[in-house]
Amino acid sequence: MRKIAWFLIIISVLSAIAEPLGLKLPTVSWAFNTCYNTDFLMATFGEGESAYKFAWFGYLVSLVGIAVAVFLLIEFPKGKELLPTTKRRIQRFKDNTRGMVSLVIIAVMVFLASLDQLVVGKKALYVSYQGQTYCPAFMRTVLYGKDLGVTGDMAGAEVNYRKLKKRFEEEGSGTVIMPLIPYDPTQDTAKVPAKKLKTNEGKLLDEKGNPLDGRAATLYDDDSERQKLIYEYREGVRQGRVEGRDEKGGRIYEAYYDKGELVEGSQRFSGEGMTMEEYLSSGDNTLYKVFFHAAPPMPSSGHLLGTTGKGSDLAAYLYGGLQVNIRAALIYIPAIYLIGITFGLLMGFFGGWFDLIFQRIIEIFSTIPFLFVVIIFSSLVPSNNRGLMMILLILVAFGWMSMTYLMRTAALREKARDYVAAARVSGASTNRIIFSHILPNTVAILVTLVPFSVSGIIMSLTALDYLGFGLPPEYATWGTLLKEGLNSFSKPWLVTSAFTVLVSTLILVTFVGEAVRDAFDPKKFTTYK
Template structure:
């Protein structure tokens, strides 16, 4: 298993380097370079091509860890009998093992990144040439050698759309209508988690033989607003809007010209025209018969779930696709865990072992310091520190700032356990033997004492992950967490409780959050039971 992890780290690092050198946006592997590119303090230099030291440092660490695992665990490596029995015990606990497989599958799905959920095509053909905006960072290099990003003008768009990023969903529809050999393939969910406001969904209504208006497949006549639209790609430009009651026009009606000026007004009662007004140019009859769509329902954000409209879980108040937003939130949780867990364990383990091994004044001072910080309400401190960070820094650094704040106040809990383990282990004979043969203090601590405390560390990891997920969700729900450019489940919960008339928001976020926490808890319980020393101890 460890050799497989080593190969994954090594191959992943090499692919990340290749992607950066070839200007490719490889899923997940691009993340360290993208973060280094977005945050000024994680790169050196200025201009279009600064030195991304954080990205290259991440690659170096991945390669070093991969090589270390490959040399540390050769092909003939075997776990000790006790460790193997613990692993077998974990596999025998079906609930925990199945939860581990599910979480691993979710991590694999999240690693596909923008190849699975994104608003850029995986592959497209235009004017006989093939492109992959989802994987290519740049469209081409100009005569000066500068990088040119994808713009609408590269695919035949004009006007304001020419200098903006293309709307590939609309471009796909245009290619299909023109039928000139151009095509593109979008990801499975063709929406980005954030910063991608979708076109307002619409549903065409039907007039049946009885002369009444119905929803498709509905048994009762329609009651509510319905509108004729100039262009379905821009539902905000309505032509005519009517109120219906039990399938008949009833109430006020309005009309707008193509420049979005209100020029028509009318009043209906049970399908009969009572009065009308006209302030536009030309004949009112010509206006009413202007070419526009049939009557549609316009679902303004947040819109309800609908398979026909392409939004399985509806949209958020900002107009984002909920399914894509949930996927983005899952990615944020996994990315945060990859940095948060190693950081707090590195600090907590080191401090705890040093406290237990050296004792004395050092142990006393550090204990008092930890007790002071531990007695301060954790969430309140995080809120105060987070709110004091300037908005510009939080917008720029995003996840890094929040993780740094959480790491500063999250490492202290495990120091007591590691201190106790160090106090117990340093009194054993093997530590005394190590001292006699001349082992250095760092070697005794990290080579002899630490491996005997692994059981404690392994059992804590799942619960640390669940604590991180709850911490991020709480901060985002209270408004002190990540900036809006990140998709977070806490923000979706907040929006759902603010829009109780849209129950799909809060229900989807709640189910995802609770499901992930339950899975992680099942894993933690199984690991704790599998590594319980009493399972392999017999007393006379």
């Protein structure tokens, strides 16, 4: 616990220091990043360009982290050993191979998700140009094209580091190091991939080696987004209309083919500065099949799992969804347990009118349709305030009640025990009895429920996103991907990817939950004589 406490102190201090310096650290700066994406988490003083923005939520999270760390250091002084019962429970958990392996896999997933822009992102990790070095992925300052030698229309726009890397490699004028997956999870449309096609016995073959049925095109400078001549093919031969475009995308040529033969008199050309013959013979006439989004898995294009319908890299999107679920669990679980444990213990310990009032409050909350509340908030809250925090506030408002009843029952049972009566006789205060005597004896219930609560929040977010009432489009979510995949059965890589990561994660969490339950179950290791 002391190691966890010191780790919390380090990341909380780093987070608070990095923000004034304009640094954006992986995971550590997440609370501050959330402030920039959600207006109500950012306080603005003044107006116009001179306005000062204060990320109060980020600093609040840092203070909470330090406070929790200090509490752990006080509660677990140096040299304090775990109770023999706790040691036996830990050993029982380790003896459960399935649960232990699942925990290790989850730990690796959490570690990879915490690397953030080191693994996934469109901003370069390192740029060297004309003796100057930059780390755009870790800077809040935006670099523009003119800062790195980009001229023309893109000089005043934010740098496209993928194109910059390609240009530097061709010219040898600089160095760009990109993340492992050089795409953002969302709002980063990838270039449509294209695959060179082959011919056999006069017929054009598709990527599977079968006669092509569909479109094939020649390209300007091997750029899949700049198509020159677009042909229609049936059973590997040209059939139907041909469309020709200039380098700016304007239509300048048209013709028709019938069973591979050009229809006489069907050609139309309106280009300027060249004849039709010069236009048709210029450039590379290699034929490509262009895969529009959502594109299938194509390692040669850099998209190992393909792309989504909006052009996002699928691997980056799944990674972003994992990050959203982990962050949601880290906020949701402590929140509902803090509220549920506190009110549950107080209800069970005091009873009487206090218990009756809170039971009525819980009954009123229980009758409110959860989905209706989400729909109302989604329609009323402005888009710049909708995000993970708003959804979590709604989920917490409805998620603490089940925990309250469990802790109420445990408190009613425990307060009748002899050790509580002994604590009262010895003069212990009410707070000490509740939180130092009763609460530790209910830890088994809490620890056992944590993994299943994690599964619950993942399923809740996925369900809301699938129904269209969850997070806005700038968040990568597995529910949105699952919905897109089920609406596009012709693109099975979408639903397969979403289903695989969702089910795999839930199975791993369930295995850990079962192992914890078995480790804390006294009857499982009790021998009756």
